[in-house]
Amino acid sequence: xxxxxxxxxxGVSGNEKEVRDLxxxxxxxxxxxxxxDKIGNIIAYKKGKDFGKKLMITAHMDEVGLMIKDIxxxxxxxxxxVGGIDKRILVSKPVLVGxxxxxxxxGAKPIHLQKxxxxxxxxxxxxxxxxxxAKSKEEAEKHVNIxxxxxxxxxxxxxxxxxxxxxxxxxxxxxxxxxKLIKEIKDISFYAVFTVMEEVGLVGAGPAAFEVNPDYAIIxxxxxCYDMPKLDTHLIPTYLNNGPAISLIDRTTIYNRKFRDKxxxxxxxxxxxxxxxxxxxxxxxxxxxxxxxxxxITTAIxxxxxxxxxxxxxxxxxxxxxxxxxxxxxxxxxxxxxx
Amino acid sequence: MNINFNLLKELVSVYGxxxxxxxxREFxxxxxxxxxxxxxxDNLGNLIARKKxxxxxxxxxxxxxxxxxxxxxxxxxxxxxxxxxxxISPYISISQRVIFENGTVGVIYHEPVDDMSKxxxxxxxxxxxAFSKEEAEKKVKIxxxxxxxxEFDENENVVFSNxxxxxxxxxxxxxxxxxxxxxxxxxxxxxxxxxxxGLRGAKTAAYKVDPDIGLSLDVTSHGDTPKxxxxxxxxxxxAAIKVKDNSIICHPKVKELLVEIAKENKIPYQMEVLEFGxxxxxxxxxxxxxxxxxxxxIPTRYVHSTVEMASKNDIINCVELLIKxxxxxxxx
Numbered sequence: 266x267x268x269x270x271x272x273x274x275x276g277v278s279g280n281e282k283e284v285r286d287l288x289x290x291x292x293x294x295x296x297x298x299x300x301x302d303k304i305g306n307i308i309a310y311k312k313g314k315d316f317g318k319k320l321m322i323t324a325h326m327d328e329v330g331l332m333i334k335d336i337x338x339x340x341x342x343x344x345x346x347v348g349g350i351d352k353r354i355l356v357s358k359p360v361l362v363g364x365x366x367x368x369x370x371x372g373a374k375p376i377h378l379q380k381x382x383x384x385x386x387x388x389x390x391x392x393x394x395x396x397x398x399a400k401s402k403e404e405a406e407k408h409v410n411i412x413x414x415x416x417x418x419x420x421x422x423x424x425x426x427x428x429x430x431x432x433x434x435x436x437x438x439x440x441x442x443x444x445k446l447i448k449e450i451k452d453i454s455f456y457a458v459f460t461v462m463e464e465v466g467l468v469g470a471g472p473a474a475f476e477v478n479p480d481y482a483i484i485x486x487x488x489x490c491y492d493m494p495k496l497d498t499h500l501i502p503t504y505l506n507n508g509p510a511i512s513l514i515d516r517t518t519i520y521n522r523k524f525r526d527k528x529x530x531x532x533x534x535x536x537x538x539x540x541x542x543x544x545x546x547x548x549x550x551x552x553x554x555x556x557x558x559x560x561x562i563t564t565a566i567x568x569x570x571x572x573x574x575x576x577x578x579x580x581x582x583x584x585x586x587x588x589x590x591x592x593x594x595x596x597x598x599x600x601x602x603x604x
Numbered sequence: 605m606n607i608n609f610n611l612l613k614e615l616v617s618v619y620g621x622x623x624x625x626x627x628x629r630e631f632x633x634x635x636x637x638x639x640x641x642x643x644x645x646d647n648l649g650n651l652i653a654r655k656k657x658x659x660x661x662x663x664x665x666x667x668x669x670x671x672x673x674x675x676x677x678x679x680x681x682x683x684x685x686x687x688x689x690x691x692i693s694p695y696i697s698i699s700q701r702v703i704f705e706n707g708t709v710g711v712i713y714h715e716p717v718d719d720m721s722k723x724x725x726x727x728x729x730x731x732x733x734a735f736s737k738e739e740a741e742k743k744v745k746i747x748x749x750x751x752x753x754x755e756f757d758e759n760e761n762v763v764f765s766n767x768x769x770x771x772x773x774x775x776x777x778x779x780x781x782x783x784x785x786x787x788x789x790x791x792x793x794x795x796x797x798x799x800x801x802g803l804r805g806a807k808t809a810a811y812k813v814d815p816d817i818g819l820s821l822d823v824t825s826h827g828d829t830p831k832x833x834x835x836x837x838x839x840x841x842x843a844a845i846k847v848k849d850n851s852i853i854c855h856p857k858v859k860e861l862l863v864e865i866a867k868e869n870k871i872p873y874q875m876e877v878l879e880f881g882x883x884x885x886x887x888x889x890x891x892x893x894x895x896x897x898x899x900x901x902i903p904t905r906y907v908h909s910t911v912e913m914a915s916k917n918d919i920i921n922c923v924e925l926l927i928k929x930x931x932x933x934x935x936x
Contacts, residue, residue: 480647514623519623519798519801521623522623525747541676541747543676544687545676555648556804556808558811559647560647560807560808562647
């Protein structure tokens with residue numbers, strides 16, 4: 266299954282090759298052209314009916330993760346985080362280090378030995394280390410180099426009523442949707458762009474938008490979902506199973522109102538459930554895309570993901586399917602010249 | 605110079621929060637269309653008006669967007685929750701009236717809070733006087749943006765009103781458009797969008813215009829009120845020529861030319877070294893291969909409140925300085 270392969274692949278920001286290769290092998294027979302640009306984005310073009318506007322659909326390939334910064338004399342690896350990671354989720358998580366995916370565990374002082382004040386606070390990254398079972402610096406150096414990346418070791422698991430647990434749903438879920446669109450949409454021209462380094466500052470999206478220079482862009486994402494406790498409704502960014510989340514505003518973009526209203530109209534007409542992404546926190550590739558060159562019109566459509574940026578994020582297959590249905594209908598409306 | 609401040613009064617009253625500048629754009633377009641050679645609107649909604657000339661291509665930018673509140677949730681009883689569009693202070697917002705594009709008026713208030721110093725926008729709401737969700741939804745939709753609703757006041761010295769930021773910049777640009785008859789330079793007046801959320805409109809407009817020189821017109825802060833943080837800019841001391849803020853260190857030649865022109869024409873001016881904030885020139889000067897840029901600032905008290913105050917003399921001096929600069933044969 267594609268989403269399983271995508272989420273289990275390694276692609277921390279700046280090191281997207283494995284994910285990129287996987288995506289290219291999936292799409293190459295379905296696009297008219299594709300290239301890897303200078304910064305590492307995949308820019309693919311699918312030729313179909315020309316509807317007079319240049320449409321770009323994007324998903325970022327990278328995920329948050331870790332990078333090895335030092336190896337101590339006993340062979341333990343010191344690391345930094347790449348992208349936004351809550352340090353409280355790190356302790357005792359299994360990880361895979363480097364190109365050969367060497368197994369390791371993020372270690373820390375056992376609870377028995379912690380002083381009372383240490384128990385009350387999250388351990389700092391400096392107090393953690395990755396244990397790869399090496400006995401010395403020399404032994405560790407045979408397997409690991411400074412600058413190597415590490416990913417969370419986390420399987421794709423389906424559970425509950427159509428739910429999925431995996432790492433990197435942000436944003437392999439967007440990649441998976443975009444690949445499915447490429448495979449299933451036959452008769453509409455669009456650029457499919459898989460970007461690099463979104464998690465460290467929307468780095469890839471700017472150059473991609475500069476090259477493609479679209480009139481419209483749709484950004485596909487996995488976005489935060491926090492719907493468990495009994496919160497006031499305005500504090501819940503998205504709900505699981507309520508359908509694709511359409512962005513209003515975030516740190517990087519105020520999304521075009523007319524385009525959003527049209528998308529909502531399409532969803533309602535086709536009985537596709539949808540929700541608004543109610544928080545203004547966070548941001549995505551749209552920030553760089555809508556202000557590239559002379560500017561363009563963007564929307565962001567996301568699959569809600571609980572526990573995002575952790576070893577185990579959770580999404581609903583129903584939301585995934587509804588997001589795909591909505592995208593298909595949007596493309597159909599582009600084809601008919603109704604957007 | 606004789607200036608009619610009625611136009612400024614009208615400008616501050618037109619709806620136009622960041623990303624939804626349609627109404628103010630139409631208003632400005634109508635005001636200037638007979639005085640410019642070309643006029644267009646770009647993808648981000650910037651209004652770009654050209655007064656042709658053979659000299660340097662100068663982009664003059666004044667942003668037309670306003671800070672405001674975007675509705676993110678409507679609860680069962682019809683209360684609206686919101687997020688900020690641009691720099692909104694929770695404290696300034698308490699008990700202020702707001703108005704939506706369709707004329708719906710509401711008031712901002714907050715949940716009971718034990719410690720007011722911890723007040724956050726997420727603990728505040730807008731009450732439009734609806735008694736149910738259904739009733740509220742007839743007037744307001746999620747994603748709608750409202751703005752502060754207050755009145756314009758003036759006396760012989762000052763104007764005070766909401767949204768002098770940056771309708772006073774628009775006002776100065778419009779006055780220049782009307783008064784410059786035969787333009788030496790090739791002038792692109794940009795009434796930009798989304799400045800308040802990160803200079804977004806100016807970025808795409810500058811890419812399109814591709815100017816030789818950038819100049820923006822915007823409000824700046826003040827250091828002349830009781831116990832104000834030390835800042836050498838004050839009201840009624842002249843047009844402020846920006847040296848720096850957080851978005852730009854102004855190009856020395858543009859800055860020096862502004863000073864020179866002010867001196868030559870005996871236009872009162874003051875130098876502005878601002879330790880925070882930013883304006884459109886911040887985006888313009890790093891466009892493409894780089895654009896030498898400067899800023900004429902209007903000293904303003906209580907920026908981003910509902911009672912921003914500026915001196916009429918300063919505004920007139922800014923208009924004069926701008927016109928003399930644009931009419932100057934420039935070699936930078």
